[in-house]
Amino acid sequence: MTETLGFCQEMRPESCGFVLFGATGDLAARKILPALYGLCEKKIAPGNFYLVLAARTPQDRPALENRLWNTLTRAGFSPSPEVFSSFLGRLEYLQADYASPAFFGRLAAALTRLDGKFGVKNKRLFYLATPPEAFEGITASLKTAGLLFDPKDCKCWSRVIIEKPYGSSLESAAAVDAGLKQAAPEDQVYRIDHFTGKETVQNLLALRSANAVFDNTWNNRFVDHVQLTVFEELGLEGRAAFFEKLGLARDMMSHILQLAAIISMDLPETFRDTDFKASKRRFFESLRVLSPQEVRTSVVRGQYAGYAAESGVAAGSRTETFLALKLLIDSDRWRGVPFYVRAGKRSGVKRTRLDIVYKKPEQGIFRHIDIGYPNVFSFSIQPEETVSFSLISKHPGPKLCFARRSMGLDYRPEGGEAASYPTDYERLLIDAMSGDQTLFLSSAEMSGMWRFLSPILTAWREDAAGNPLHVYPDGAPGPAAADELITKDGRVWV
Numbered sequence: 001m002t003e004t005l006g007f008c009q010e011m012r013p014e015s016c017g018f019v020l021f022g023a024t025g026d027l028a029a030r031k032i033l034p035a036l037y038g039l040c041e042k043k044i045a046p047g048n049f050y051l052v053l054a055a056r057t058p059q060d061r062p063a064l065e066n067r068l069w070n071t072l073t074r075a076g077f078s079p080s081p082e083v084f085s086s087f088l089g090r091l092e093y094l095q096a097d098y099a100s101p102a103f104f105g106r107l108a109a110a111l112t113r114l115d116g117k118f119g120v121k122n123k124r125l126f127y128l129a130t131p132p133e134a135f136e137g138i139t140a141s142l143k144t145a146g147l148l149f150d151p152k153d154c155k156c157w158s159r160v161i162i163e164k165p166y167g168s169s170l171e172s173a174a175a176v177d178a179g180l181k182q183a184a185p186e187d188q189v190y191r192i193d194h195f196t197g198k199e200t201v202q203n204l205l206a207l208r209s210a211n212a213v214f215d216n217t218w219n220n221r222f223v224d225h226v227q228l229t230v231f232e233e234l235g236l237e238g239r240a241a242f243f244e245k246l247g248l249a250r251d252m253m254s255h256i257l258q259l260a261a262i263i264s265m266d267l268p269e270t271f272r273d274t275d276f277k278a279s280k281r282r283f284f285e286s287l288r289v290l291s292p293q294e295v296r297t298s299v300v301r302g303q304y305a306g307y308a309a310e311s312g313v314a315a316g317s318r319t320e321t322f323l324a325l326k327l328l329i330d331s332d333r334w335r336g337v338p339f340y341v342r343a344g345k346r347s348g349v350k351r352t353r354l355d356i357v358y359k360k361p362e363q364g365i366f367r368h369i370d371i372g373y374p375n376v377f378s379f380s381i382q383p384e385e386t387v388s389f390s391l392i393s394k395h396p397g398p399k400l401c402f403a404r405r406s407m408g409l410d411y412r413p414e415g416g417e418a419a420s421y422p423t424d425y426e427r428l429l430i431d432a433m434s435g436d437q438t439l440f441l442s443s444a445e446m447s448g449m450w451r452f453l454s455p456i457l458t459a460w461r462e463d464a465a466g467n468p469l470h471v472y473p474d475g476a477p478g479p480a481a482a483d484e485l486i487t488k489d490g491r492v493w494v
């Protein structure tokens with residue numbers, strides 16, 4: 001087991017009731033219910049904790065239990081009879097009608113009853129796993145039913161968790177946000193981007209903060225450029241209805257920008273959420289918004305060849321499944337250092353990674369000899385969880401020859417310890433139960449993302465000829481145009 005050093009910060013989830021709206025939907029099945037069960041299985045859930053599953057579908061108890069079992073096994077669990085029955089013992093199902101005040105009245109009564117049964121005192125999390133159009137109505141009804149507390153008035157709390165897509169444009173996202181804020185102030189709104197909950201993403205900041213040798217060189221004096229890759233082997237996985245409306249850019253931009261922010265933002269003074277968010281906000285403020293002309297030259301969109309034949313995809317669909325782009329950050333630290341991004345579905349083996357590519361030597365014999373980029377600091381976020389640093393060293397032997405070598409660390413320690421770590425969603429749920437917003441997105445970050453993304457979507461819509469949709473073979477790392485994006489700057493994908 002790896003020994004930890006003196007500094008350890010631990011989240012302590014508080015006893016609470018957890019209400020999941022949209023409990024029979026895809027997001028609930030794939031991510032939230034498995035995370036809630038995982039917290040129970042790993043014994044990280046608070047002792048006094050209960051769960052209300054709310055959805056429109058009528059469902060009796062046997063059907064619910066059967067459905068939950070299938071959900072968990074599909075998510076990779078082999079539930080033990082004890083843990084599964086204790087999980088079931090903590091949950092109730094409520095058929096929902098989000099438009100009806102009577103439903104929120106029933107919910108309020110159920111929460112009062114369950115608070116008594118489980119020894120919870122007016123502490124509630126509401127997870128809105130519903131389409132964003134429903135956010136405003138649900139939060140307004142929660143407020144009217146007296147379920148959103150003002151913590152100044154009582155020793156209680158209520159928090160609302162929402163998930164992307166936050167609207168479909170800058171304007172609609174602002175409208176969703178304004179609607180939410182009428183019922184719940186910013187400190188009660190937890191906007192999830194599950195990439196921030198990944199262990200390896202948090203390790204980026206840990207490494208930067210604790211090892212000055214790296215962070216002091218992460219700037220335009222030393223770094224030539226940065227690469228960010230988010231490739232997925234999978235295609236639509238039956239989510240055509242969702243994806244056709246969204247496309248890759250809307251689906252993944254939040255994840256991409258969170259990764260870019262965490263790798264490049266100035267280190268916060270502390271890991272408190274206020275400092276952290278202030279730093280991240282500065283990143284979003286310094287992100288260069290692209291002009292229509294820059295979108296033509298700095299952004300590539302693609303679609304995998306087999307997309308048109310996927311079930312549920314409209315004939316002639318122009319939905320993008322791939323995106324490559326060049327980001328520029330107008331800050332003293334990063335001015336002049338491009339961040340090249342590639343993200344795509346069916347783009348080969350799944351890999352999410354960040355590569356910091358250092359400049360070539362400016363002095364010494366190698367300044368005249370092209371050996372490519374000698375130093376690349378690579379962070380594999382998933383599925384491998386590794387950090388490596390490549391360098392040029394002397395090749396052993398009598399001659400003075402040079403070879404490319406790599407130093408590496410496997411982030412997960414050996415042994416069974418890793419199995420007890422929370423997954424990304426589990427970690428974020430614990431933070432929400434602990435009242436820590438550090439890893440959640442602020443309203444400013446969300447609008448920063450839209451300020452960046454909206455002009456790209458507009459250019460695609462209004463200038464289709466200048467922004468062609470490139471088809472790429474299934475499993476290829478995007479179209480040739482994605483390579484040209486970087487080679488025309490005299491660089492290559494690592």
Ligand code: BG6
Nearest residue numbers: 194195232251252255352382424
């Ligand atoms: C989700 C997107 O937010 O992230 C999916 O909606 C995508 O389309 C997924 O597949 C990727 O997440 P992860 O954690 O599996 O890399």
